[in-house]
Structure formats: structure tokens, C-alpha cells
Amino acid sequence: MARRLLVVLGFVGLGLVPLVAEALHQPFYIDLFRRIMIFAMAALSLDLILGYGGMVSFGHAAYLGIGAYAVGILAAHGIESGFIQWPLAMFASMLIALVIGAISLRTSGVYFIMITLAFSQMLYYLGISLETYGGDDGMPLRARSRFAGLVDLSDAHSFYYVVLGLLVLFLVVSHRLVNARFGMVIRAARSNEARAQAIGFAPFRYKLTAFVIAGSMCGLAGALLANQTEYLTPEFMHWTRSGEILFMVILGGIGTLVGSVAGAVVLLLLEQVLSSWTEHWQIVLGPILILVVLFARRGLVGLLPAEGRPRD
Amino acid sequence: MNAVLVLEQFLNGVQFGVTLFLLAAGLTLVFGIMNLVNLAHGALYMVGAYVATSVFRWSESFLVAMVAALAASLVVGMIVEIVTLRTLYERDHLDQVLATFGLILVFNELVSIVWGRAALYANVPTFLAGHVSILPGVPYPTYRAFVIVIGLAVAILLHLLVGRTRLGMLIRAGASNRTMVAALGVNIRLLYTCVFGIGAGLAGLAGLMAGPIYAVQPGMGEQILIQVFVVIVVGGIGSIRGALVGALLVGMVDTLGRAFLRPMLSLMLSPSAADSAGPALASMLIYVLMAAVLFLRPQGLFPARG
Amino acid sequence: MTEALLEVRGLTRSFGGLIATSEINLDVMAGETHAIIGPNGAGKTTLIGQLAGDLRPDAGTIRLEGEDVTGLSVSARSARGMARSFQITSIFPDFGALDNVALAVQAHAGHSFRFWRPARADISLRVPAHEFLEVVGLAGRADVLAGTLAHGEQRQLEIAMALATRPRLLLLDEPVAGMGSEESHRMIRFLSTLKTRQTIVLVEHDMDAVFTLADRISVMVSGRIIATGTPAEIRANARVRDAYLGEASLPC
Numbered sequence: 074m075a076r077r078l079l080v081v082l083g084f085v086g087l088g089l090v091p092l093v094a095e096a097l098h099q100p101f102y103i104d105l106f107r108r109i110m111i112f113a114m115a116a117l118s119l120d121l122i123l124g125y126g127g128m129v130s131f132g133h134a135a136y137l138g139i140g141a142y143a144v145g146i147l148a149a150h151g152i153e154s155g156f157i158q159w160p161l162a163m164f165a166s167m168l169i170a171l172v173i174g175a176i177s178l179r180t181s182g183v184y185f186i187m188i189t190l191a192f193s194q195m196l197y198y199l200g201i202s203l204e205t206y207g208g209d210d211g212m213p214l215r216a217r218s219r220f221a222g223l224v225d226l227s228d229a230h231s232f233y234y235v236v237l238g239l240l241v242l243f244l245v246v247s248h249r250l251v252n253a254r255f256g257m258v259i260r261a262a263r264s265n266e267a268r269a270q271a272i273g274f275a276p277f278r279y280k281l282t283a284f285v286i287a288g289s290m291c292g293l294a295g296a297l298l299a300n301q302t303e304y305l306t307p308e309f310m311h312w313t314r315s316g317e318i319l320f321m322v323i324l325g326g327i328g329t330l331v332g333s334v335a336g337a338v339v340l341l342l343l344e345q346v347l348s349s350w351t352e353h354w355q356i357v358l359g360p361i362l363i364l365v366v367l368f369a370r371r372g373l374v375g376l377l378p379a380e381g382r383p384r385d
Numbered sequence: 386m387n388a389v390l391v392l393e394q395f396l397n398g399v400q401f402g403v404t405l406f407l408l409a410a411g412l413t414l415v416f417g418i419m420n421l422v423n424l425a426h427g428a429l430y431m432v433g434a435y436v437a438t439s440v441f442r443w444s445e446s447f448l449v450a451m452v453a454a455l456a457a458s459l460v461v462g463m464i465v466e467i468v469t470l471r472t473l474y475e476r477d478h479l480d481q482v483l484a485t486f487g488l489i490l491v492f493n494e495l496v497s498i499v500w501g502r503a504a505l506y507a508n509v510p511t512f513l514a515g516h517v518s519i520l521p522g523v524p525y526p527t528y529r530a531f532v533i534v535i536g537l538a539v540a541i542l543l544h545l546l547v548g549r550t551r552l553g554m555l556i557r558a559g560a561s562n563r564t565m566v567a568a569l570g571v572n573i574r575l576l577y578t579c580v581f582g583i584g585a586g587l588a589g590l591a592g593l594m595a596g597p598i599y600a601v602q603p604g605m606g607e608q609i610l611i612q613v614f615v616v617i618v619v620g621g622i623g624s625i626r627g628a629l630v631g632a633l634l635v636g637m638v639d640t641l642g643r644a645f646l647r648p649m650l651s652l653m654l655s656p657s658a659a660d661s662a663g664p665a666l667a668s669m670l671i672y673v674l675m676a677a678v679l680f681l682r683p684q685g686l687f688p689a690r691g
Numbered sequence: 692m693t694e695a696l697l698e699v700r701g702l703t704r705s706f707g708g709l710i711a712t713s714e715i716n717l718d719v720m721a722g723e724t725h726a727i728i729g730p731n732g733a734g735k736t737t738l739i740g741q742l743a744g745d746l747r748p749d750a751g752t753i754r755l756e757g758e759d760v761t762g763l764s765v766s767a768r769s770a771r772g773m774a775r776s777f778q779i780t781s782i783f784p785d786f787g788a789l790d791n792v793a794l795a796v797q798a799h800a801g802h803s804f805r806f807w808r809p810a811r812a813d814i815s816l817r818v819p820a821h822e823f824l825e826v827v828g829l830a831g832r833a834d835v836l837a838g839t840l841a842h843g844e845q846r847q848l849e850i851a852m853a854l855a856t857r858p859r860l861l862l863l864d865e866p867v868a869g870m871g872s873e874e875s876h877r878m879i880r881f882l883s884t885l886k887t888r889q890t891i892v893l894v895e896h897d898m899d900a901v902f903t904l905a906d907r908i909s910v911m912v913s914g915r916i917i918a919t920g921t922p923a924e925i926r927a928n929a930r931v932r933d934a935y936l937g938e939a940s941l942p943c
């Protein structure tokens with residue numbers, strides 16, 4: 074109960090950010106929190122497969138890149154309608170997740186981690202070699218996605234609330250997913266794969282489906298990211314990005330969904346603060362990550378008082 | 386495109402392959418025996434490269450630089466093992482991945498604090514400069530030949546170590562059944578430390594030799610590490626033989642692909658199509674190789690465990 | 692001559708140079724409880740592994756009600772009506788007891804590509820699950836985390852999960868292993884109540900359980916079945932006595 078209240082309060086807080094930012098004449102915070110929410114979506118999609126499915130994907134940032142490049146490339150060719158770009162971004166991510174997942178999920182453990190890492194690096198190098206679309210340097214986004222007058226993304230507030238709305242939608246959908254029959258299979262396979270097979274589940278197809286869903290959700294986050302930064306670069310897909318997103322999930326609390334959102338908020342705010350003190354902020358972040366892993370494994374959500382029932 | 390060029394690229398492939406092997410051998414042993422995913426392995430390579438480059442500049446002696454670099458990577462490796470990795474042996478892979486990722490951030494930042502973010506360029510030591518004639522009329526950079534020789538020598542030494550010594554026997558046993566080795570009363574702590582030390586030394590060696598060939602910059606460890614992962618997946622975890630075969634395979638595919646894919650494509654496609662598709666496909670080749678091996682033999686080519 | 696529910700012919704499996712099971716022939720009739728006994732290393736675990744689908748036989752066939760299931764995966768065999776309990780208890784430790792059984796029910800209630808409705812609120816899963824928990828006597832422990840249940844309770848839970856898949860054949864791998872005398876008597880009594888409704892293949896070391904429950908017994912030694920017969924026949928069999936010299940003694 075306390076947890077629910079905190080979540081609601083958190084989102085109300087997020088909703089108030091633009092108003093508070095305007096009042097303080099600091100529009101920068103709208104930009105910052107919008108960016109945080111976009112990464113929260115990416116982290117959320119990772120928690121689905123990581124926290125609930127036990128699939129340690131170290132290449133999740135690849136889908137950020139795919140979504141972003143889908144939008145960027147379409148825009149470069151004159152297709153600026155978000156109604157076309159965003160579904161295509163999700164579709165492209167879905168397809169690539171299907172291919173990567175079909176190959177990677179044949180392995181497990183250490184192999185799986187390395188393979189997902191390797192595939193995302195492959196996409197990163199592919200991005201670098203695309204000279205027409207900026208290659209190494211990346212390219213600017215011609216214009217933010219248009220929605221035929223329905224909403225104007227060049228207005229900071231409107232864009233902010235679109236992102237917030239999508240984040241809440243993702244959270245609700247994910248919550249439903251993990252508690253539905255589908256989610257149960259994934260979680261059972263993570264808990265004891267041999268047992269899951271012995272009672273009659275064929276986990277592969279469900280895990281692959283989860284992998285694809287997570288990929289396409291992250292793809293939409295990528296489309297939003299392109300609109301946010303108005304610039305796309307292969308760096309979106311760099312493996313250190315994947316590491317960052319993993320960090321967000323762990324920091325917030327693996328397997329809790331809202332934890333990923335909290336983790337994104339805390340990590341990105343921390344990065345923001347640290348980088349204003351020193352350009353070498355990573356040297357502070359590194360040990361923090363190590364300490365979290367060693368001593369606060371259950372993340373921020375784990376620090377909350379335990380709930381009565383051992384569920385959800 | 387002529388025979389000399391092909392031969393030269395072939396040798397470059399071998400040279401890249403032995404560099405990968407030096408890194409892969411240590412990493413695969415650590416994976417296989419201690420079940421530890423160590424993303425920070427590349428950091429030891431980086432330490433070797435930076436220390437060798439700096440010491441060489443200051444001392445003008447390649448030998449001094451070599452010794453310094455090896456010592457540095459061993460020391461750093463030991464410190465990392467004692468301070469961080471010991472607690473990770475019992476943890477699951479995700480924890481290891483994240484913690485060693487944190488280590489990478491620290492190392493890369495430390496290096497950029499001390500040496501700056503710009504790439505350092507190491508000079509080839511004078512006695513290794515110039516070319517040797519592999520065959521009459523076929524010159525090949527002496528330094529690269531040197532790397533190949535050292536790499537293959539290490540491969541042979543490792544083969545002897547693993548095949549003929551007591552330590553090697555324990556390593557092989559540990560790679561195929563870790564719990565059994567512990568149950569037999571072997572001093573596991575010491576074994577782990579030795580294995581880790583060997584890996585650190587090999588990584589440092591790869592790094593110190595890499596300076597003159599590849600750019601010395603923060604993040605260089607991870608760039609090559611991911612290719613090392615491909616090597617290990619292809620070769621099979623825990624197997625030195627797999628590491629060698631995998632490394633040479635990956636080294637060749639990558640080097641030859643980068644050199645010849647574009648010209649080959651331009652025979653079939655228009656020059657501009659070949660120009661854009663060539664490098665893109667070349668950089669993907671080793672991952673295609675990895676996917677193919679995984680599809681046919683998910684355990685790799687020479688897995689240590691049956 | 693009625694056809695056997697489970698028909699095994701020539702089942703052979705080796706590991707490296709070691710032959711674990713060799714030319715195993717077995718017929719289990721519908722409604723029969725068939726025990727497999729033998730000294731350690733006889734190959735019982737390998738046999739169960741091949742029947743359940745964990746191990747691929749090198750040669751031989753397994754037929755379930757006439758259908759060849761030799762090449763089927765573990766989950767496909769479950770779909771065909773084979774259920775098992777594991778030698779080392781295998782349940783879903785992070786789920787509650789009721790959840791565990793509900794999962795087994797769910798696995799046989801069509802596909803699970805349902806993404807919206809909470810599975811825990813689905814009475815078509817919860818009600819049968821509760822019934823199976825009652826059958827094994829765990830109804831009071833429905834909400835307890837399965838990982839925290841006592842050893843004997845976990846074994847009961849496994850049986851509930853196996854029953855929830857409505858199997859035609861139950862493979863029980865040492866169901867009373869690791870149980871104290873009180874617990875194992877309870878388990879044996881419970882399994883006797885199942886006898887009438889299920890076809891059971893039982894691997895056991897506990898002779899009490901074997902001779903109480905089995906309609907027929909097969910004795911395995913060094914990968915082969917050396918004798919098959921009723922409990923009385925097996926007790927009287929000289930070869931069996933020889934095989935067990937020094938091992939568990941047969942109750943007279």
C-alpha cells in the first residue's frame with residue numbers, strides 16, 4: 074500500500090515538473106526530466122526481460138538506436154509524420170529483436186550475455202559505417218515528428234506530457250503483462266526452467282516473444298530520444314549505453330517495474346549533478362555501481378519496508 | 386589485388402589473431418575455472434599499453450618498457466582481484482557484469498585523468514622498425530612479425546604449461562569440473578590467483594605490444610574485448626585450444642574481410658554501392674561467424690566441458 | 692492381450708564408454724503401478740531420464756499408448772500425458788504453493804499468449820489448483836512461498852503439480868527419498884490412494900514403499916533388467932537376492 078502511494082506521488086511529481094520549471098524560469102528541467110523519462114521507458118522494457126525473464130541482455134541499447142535511426146532516416150527522406158515513423162520504429166526494433174533473440178536465446182548464462190553484447194556492437198559498427206546518415210558523427214533530425222495538428226512536439230510542454238503519458242502506458246501494460254498468463258510462464262521459466270518444461274511449457278517461444286516486446290518498447294523510446302535530442306548518433310547503441318540502462322534497472326530494483334523508473338531518475342540526476350562538479354564524473358559513478366551491486370543488490374525498492382505478501 | 390597483398394593481409398590476420406588469443410586465453414580460463422565474467426579484462430590490456438608507451442618514451446628502452454608494463458598489469462590485476470573480484474566469485478553473472486562494468490568506468494576515467502583523453506601514439510622501437518622479407522621480394526613490417534612470433538611462442542608455452550605441468554593439470558580439471566577440484570582438497574584460492582595472474586600477464590603483454598599498432602586511448606580495452614568475446618564464444622569457454630583456433634579464425638575473417646570485401650563487392654555491384662556496403666558488411670562479418678557457429682554448435686568449437 | 696500403456700523396447704544409452712542402460716524392454720499396463728529397483732549405479736536414473744525426455748536414447752523406442760514419443764521434448768511429452776516428480780525436489784521456489792499448481796494447470800489449458808488478465812484472478816486456474824492441493828493435503832499452505840515449505844511438503848507439492856497436468860502416466864523418481872519415517876508413511880499411504888486412478892512408474896530404494904505400492908517390479912542391475920514380476924515372484928528370485936547382497940535387504 075505504501076508502495077502504491079509512493080508510485081502515485083512520484084508520477085504526480087513528474088506531472089508537475091513543467092509547471093514548477095516554468096515558475097522557477099528554468100525550462101532546462103523540462104528537458105532533463107523528459108530525457109529521464111525516455112530512459113525510464115528503456116529501463117522498464119529491459120526489466121521485463123531481465124527482472125522477470127532472467128534474460129541478461131547486455132545489448133538493449135541497440136533498440137534505442139534502431140528506433141532513433143528509423144525516425145531519422147524516414148525524416149531525412151521526407152517522411153515526417155509520427156504516425157508512420159513511430160510504428161515503423163517499433164516494427165523495425167521488433168524484427169531485429171526477433172532475429173537477435175532467435176539466435177541468442179538458444180544459449181544461456183555467460184554465452185547469452187556475450188552474444189547480446191556482440192550483436193549490439195555489430196549494430197553500432199553498422200551505424201558508424203552508414204556514411205549517408207552521418208556515420209561516426211551522426212546526423213541532425215530534420216524536424217520533430219509531426220502528428221497532423223494533434224499535438225505539436227516542438228512545444229516543450231506538449232512533448233513532455235506525450236512522453237509522460239507513454240511512460241505511464243508502458244508501466245500499466247508491463248504490469249498487466251507480468252501478471253497475466255504470459256508473464257507467469259516467463260517468470261516460471263526463470264524460477265526453474267526444467268520444472269517449467271516438465272509441466273508442459275515450451276519456454277523458448279514465450280521468452281522470444283518477451284524479448285521482442287521489450288525490443289519494440291525500447292524502439293519507441295529510441296524514436297522519442299531522437300525527437301528529444303534532435304540528433305542521432307551511433308553512440309545511442311554503444312555498449313556502455315546498455316550498461317547504463319542495466320545499471321538503472323539494478324539501482325531502482327530489479328524485477329519491480331517501478332524500480333526501473335526510479336533507477337533512471339536517480340542515475341540520470343546523479344550524472345547531472347556529478348558532471349557539473351567534474352568532467353571525470355565516471356570515476357565516482359563506477360564505485361557507486363560496484364557498491365550497489367555488492368551491498369544494495371535489491372536496489373532502491375529493496376530499501377523500502379517489505380510488504381506482507383511475497384508477491385508482485 | 387595481387388598475391389603479395391593477399392599474403393600481407395593474411396599475415397595481418399594472424400597478427401590480429403595472436404593479439405586476440407593473448408586476451409582470449411586469460412579470459413576463457415577465468416570464465417571456465419572461476420565462472421567469472423570479467424568485463425574489466427580489457428582494462429589490463431589498456432594498462433599494459435599505456436605503461437609501455439609512457440615508460441618507453443621516458444627510458445628509450447623497449448626491454449624496460451616491457452618489464453614495467455608486465456609488472457604493472459600483474460600488480461593492477463592482483464589489486465583488482467583482491468579488492469573486488471574475490472567477492473564476485475560467488476555471485477551470479479549479472480552481478481559480475483555490472484560490477485566489472487563499474488570497474489571499467491573507473492579505469493577509463495583514471496587513465497584519462499593521468500594521460501588525457503587524446504590518443505597516444507607509441508613508436509615502434511628502432512630495433513624492430515623496418516621490414517623483413519618473409520619470402521624473397523615480400524616485405525612485411527618487422528614489428529608485426531615480432532608480434533606474431535611472440536604470440537605463437539606464448540601459445541606453445543601455454544600448451545606446455547597446461548599439458549605438462551601440475552598447475553596445468555589443475556587448470557584443465559578446474560575448467561571441466563570446478564566443484565570436483567575443490568572437493569579434492571586443492572587450494573582453490575591459490576589456483577584462482579594463479580589463473581587470474583596468468584590472464585592479467587597475458588593481457589598486459591597483448592597491451593604492451595599493441596601500442597605501436599593500435600591507438601592507445603581510453604576505452605581501447607572494451608573495443609577489443611568484445612571481439613575477444615566473439616573469439617571465446619566461437620572457440621568454446623574454458624578451452625585454450627578453442628581460444629587459439631577461435632582467435633585466428635576471427636582475426637583472419639575480420640582482417641581479410643575488411644581488406645577484400647569492398648573490392649570483391651565492386652566486381653558485382655556499382656562502385657558506390659560497394660563503397661558503402663563493403664565496410665558495413667566487413668564490420669559485421671565476425672558476428673555473422675559467431676551466429677553461424679552458435680547455430681551449429683552452441684557450445685563452441687572446442688568446449689572444455691563435455 | 693491388451694496393449695501396454697507404456698511400451699519400451701531396446702532402450703540403450705551410454706556416456707562415453709560407459710553403458711548406462713542396455714536394451715531395456717518394459718511394458719507397463721494401464722492402471723498398473725510398476726516399480727523399478729536396483730543397486731546404486733544400476734542405471735535407474737538414466738532410465739527415468741530417457742522416459743521423461745531429459746536424455747535422448749542412443750537406440751530404442753518409447754511408446755505411450757501406441758504413439759512413439761522417443762523423439763519428443765520434455766514439454767511435448769507432458770502434453771501427451773506424461774508427468775514426473777524429480778529425484779531432487781524441483782518446484783518454483785519464488786512462487787506460492789497454489790501458484791505452483793496453478794502453473795501446472797495453466798500449462799495444459801491452451802496456449803499462454805494471454806497478456807492482459809491477471810492469471811492469479813483466473814478461477815479456471817485457481818479452483819482446480821486448489822483441489823489438487825487438497826488432494827495432497829496442502830490446502831492449508833496455499834499461500835506459503837514454495838521455497839520455504841518443508842522438504843516433505845515440497846515433495847507433496849511436486850505430486851500435486853504432476854497430477855494437475857492430468858497425466859496418463861506418472862513417473863515418480865524416489866518420491867520418499869530424504870523423508871523421515873513418519874513422513875514417508877504418509878506419502879506411501881497417499882500414493883496408495885493414487886494407485887487406483889493412475890498408471891505409475893516408480894523408481895525407489897525404500898523397499899517399504901516398493902512392496903506396498905507395486906503391482907509389478909522390475910529389477911535393474913548394471914544397465915539391464917534382470918527380472919520382472921509380482922512382488923512375491925521378485926522376493927523369491929535368486930538372481931535378485933544375489934544382486935542385492937550387501938545392499939538393502941528385501942523385507943521378508
